[in-house]
Amino acid sequence: MKNIITGLVAGALALSTASGALAADALTLQLKWVTQAQFAGYLVAEAKGFYDEEDLDVTILAGGPNIAPEQVIAGGGADIIVTWMAAGMAARESGVPLVNIAQPYKRSGLMMICPTETGITSEADFPGHTLGVWFFGNEYPFFAWMNKLGLATDGSEGGVTVLQQSFDVQPMIQGQADCISVMTYNEYGQALDAGYGPDNLTIFNYTEMGNDLLEDGLYVMEDTLDDPAKVDAYTRFVRASMKGWAYALDNPEEAAEIVVEADDTGAAEYDHQFYMVNEVTKLVDPDDAALDMATYERTVQALLDQGIITQTPEGAYTTVVTDGL
CATH class of the missing domain: 3.40.190.10 (Periplasmic binding protein-like II)
Structure with a gap:
């Protein structure tokens, strides 16, 4: 009888463990460029287990000169992308319904x-x-x-x-x-x-001249925002990412080391990544992931004036994620 009870307990524990593993929501993030400290917050969040703490299984995909994040997400290859708003708006008008859910970068670099x-x-x-x-x-x-x-x-x-x-x-x-x-x-x-x-x-x-357009923001496909479970996963992702940004900016040496370790190509060098982390500090607000509406409106107007987009976008951003942080 003791062996049976022991077996039942072990089985229950195994089921509990399996259930916990299955509960982690899988998300794929497509970076705008190669693995570098421009994306330190996300790389640090992964390395330090901040995504795990939010019950997320995050895959981070490096970008490059031949990779357009907008095309990747349109083809189903990513759940979230990092891109500049001008590119996101242009893609939206051309039929890829991207929506900005968070804006860690407040200033242009x-x-x-x-x-x-x-x-x-x-x-x-x-x-x-x-x-x-x-x-x-x-x-x-x-x-x-x-x-x-x-x-x-x-x-x-x-x-x-x-x-x-x-x-x-x-x-x-x-x-x-x-x-x-x-x-x-x-x-x-x-x-x-x-x-x-x-x-x-x-x-x-560009920033000092008042010509700054919003750069590295987080974008998802519009239809996914109809799913409350997906919105919840996005919210946990942004929360963990901002924790990663805060840690990176407070610990630039370790953040640079994490970036170098994450770069599968071996191209990232510590000294340059350390320089990058310190410069990114001037652009990212780790305490505020929300989109600044004044900069958003200036970005949209500049794109309209130049003919990059032909009409004022509707539904191109949402605050549902940052409101839930």
Whole structure:
């Protein structure tokens, strides 16, 4: 009889364990770019078990130059994506019903830098010059800025020539472009390493100019928000992610190590990831995942003015997730 009871207890425990394992909600997150400290909050949340604490089984997919998060989620390859709002809005208007559920990045990290030898010291000096810009959804803030200045971007007289630049500072170093796009937390660090800095660069900071459009936000497909269980999983995901961001920004050395460890390609180097974490600190508010409506409305208006979207979007964001944190 004792053996039977023991067996029953063991079986009950096994069922309980199995039930607990099955209870974890599986979510796949598609990053906008390769594994780097730009996404430290998510990588730290996974490494420190913050997603586990929220009963989530999260898979984080690295991005890259040939990966469009909007296409991945449209094809069912992800539940949540990190992308810039301009790309998300453009995708929504083209038939991919993306909805912003949270906005950890409050400020833009985008800048344009021009070596002083180009003679460019203000926006008035741009005509006749070649400006480097990333594409794949990263070009929208630049074109909105040029539209605001009234500058043609087709190389015609009085306008500028646009170079589709690589994701590094080589186009500037090699003289392919007079100015290039950089992120404060990434390529600008490469420029500093190459001997450039405020003393020999003219720096146009999108945020300081009032041209900042919302960058790394969290987006899901609209129809999934009809499922209360999915909304609950999203809420737990955002809560754990913000905990990851808070930990990363308080512990930049460990966060950089976690990023390097998470990078399967071996390309991530500790010194650069440490630099990135410290720069990202200036852009992310770990205590507030909510979308700032003033910046949202400015982003939408800039996209409308430039013709990136043709009508004011309806239902492009929701507060149901951040209201539940």
